[in-house]
Amino acid sequence: MPTVSRVLNGTAHVSELRRNLVLAAVKDLGYRPNGAALTLVTGRRFLVGVLTHDTTGYGAAGVLQGVEEEARSAGRPVAITVVGSAEDGDVQQAVDLALSQPVAGMVVVDFDEPGSRTIAALPPSTPVVVITSSDSRDNVPHVPFDDHAGGLEATRHLLGLGHRTVMFVGASPDKPLPGRALGWRAALEEVGVRPPAPIAADWNVSAGYAVGLTLADATDIRAVVCGNDEIAFGVVRALQHRGLRVPQDVSVVGFDDHPLAAYWSPPLTTIAQDFTGLGRAAVRLLLAAVDPDETALRAEAAAQARDDALRPRLVVRESTAGPPKVRRRPRA
Amino acid sequence: MPTVSRVLNGTAHVSELRRNLVLAAVKDLGYRPNGAALTLVTGRRFLVGVLTHDTTGYGAAGVLQGVEEEARSAGRPVAITVVGSAEDGDVQQAVDLALSQPVAGMVVVDFDEPGSRTIAALPPSTPVVVITSSDSRDNVPHVPFDDHAGGLEATRHLLGLGHRTVMFVGASPDKPLPGRALGWRAALEEVGVRPPAPIAADWNVSAGYAVGLTLADATDIRAVVCGNDEIAFGVVRALQHRGLRVPQDVSVVGFDDHPLAAYWSPPLTTIAQDFTGLGRAAVRLLLAAVDPDETALRAEAAAQARDDALRPRLVVRESTAGPPKVRRRPRA
DNA sequence: CTGAAAGCGCTTACAG
């Protein structure tokens, strides 16, 4: 048995004869090492764990893809566990489920409350990297993306076009404002405009559509920043259905640069994010902390990824323009 | 140690005194059973494995979500492994990676060639359920979805509107036609029309847009069925950019009922699929084969799911109409 | 270079 181990792992020299014998038997029996036994004896864990609230939204799916790609290229499978809600029970259950498997470490997708809550519920002994836009995560290894800067840019763009004020669509009642909304608010404040109340909406098309319908009735609204592109898609369509033109009557900015944003009508101005890059960077960072080898190299790569690609970027398309010269006419 | 085991698993009666002692210690130390040891000794595996080529497309993401939901409700985490391509090396690598973890069984997403190839590469000892539209999978447990019927319905709808022929967009060069294309072909043949050559396109918006541009130049094309909604989105937009109206000049049908299909302009006629349901059914079937308890109940539930919800459904919206300058047939 | 021995953290019979 030790001989087999030595052959398969190349741990020590084995005579050609015996070596070939072992190899033949392995192929013959379709032998596959028992991962559980391996983990038990060596203590090494291979799975890269992901804890997330959502798996299908454009952002979360992109992160997942990045995590998977990077993990696979490091020869590691990934285990995903969904955190059902921000409630203690669900958070605890997700953590328990995730930790019941031999995970090398966890990537936590801190895009919303369930994600945030999860961080604290993880035992300190678990290696973790969180993907976050909150700057209160400095005490834990994290891959930052600058939602605040994104919101700032989106809003400045609209202000620069000549708009007096800008609405934000995509708040959640009773929950802290997302970073992008904070950036929106900061942009208004920096030009001395008192920010209006952010409008509540789930982050999907139909919620956006519903909000768009009410927006159409408010004749003084000219410019809006949405929490994500799906909301923006819905807002734009609702406005159009009510006879308003985008951007001539109302300008709309989305967030994330969804693959369909460029094909929307009109093509959507938005803030591009590199979600896949975020996922890759997170895994690189995690593996650097966990893998004994190459630590230095990998940490460096991770630090680099942080600086460059992961910064949000304004993509100006055709859903934004200066405000109408005359007061928006009430809809027919 | 056996006592701890008995308390935690409720395997046998333990005196109150000892019981509480154990529970206290467990809480105190933050004890968490070692999954690897458990798997090694009992042979039970908890992970539900998923083997798929894609994770972000609407269909694959939906399946993933369904798998995750059902697995979580059964107290099982899911491990996903992406099959990079249909090449032997990639397929083998994915299988090895997936099987290196203690998986109870695998769900294979047979939406494309990499998926199909994977089925054969799995050792016969691994419990497996494949999600497929191919009827050549009868020898392996599978959750069927009827792509052929979907293609048939989509095409019949167009034919019923009075179109003489229908194009199909979304073939892959050198690869077998997808089931939906087979259905399209069958629908044409059943009315004695010789099917034109299917048009090649990757299954995403930009590929659809590119095809749409060339379609706009072919003045005799009036009706097209697309491999999925993303392709259709691109085709529609390209047609419009070339000055053609949908559906007045050209009718377009998509496939899958993407969340944005209803909000496209014009709202897209498409074939709805219940991907999440597919994922759930697959896990139910897998667990029925693997779990000693409840086998009967679960198998029944799985069989039921098969009949009802998973059948594709035509959703008529506004991207289809009768051909230009041709009288529509009277309604039956 | 190559076997016998110990042990990773658990559970399942086995004796008390």
Added chain:
DNA sequence: CTGAAAGCGCTTACAG
């Protein structure tokens, strides 16, 4: 009801 013993499939020192 409750401990001591064996063993799941591996790897890592240990003696040859």
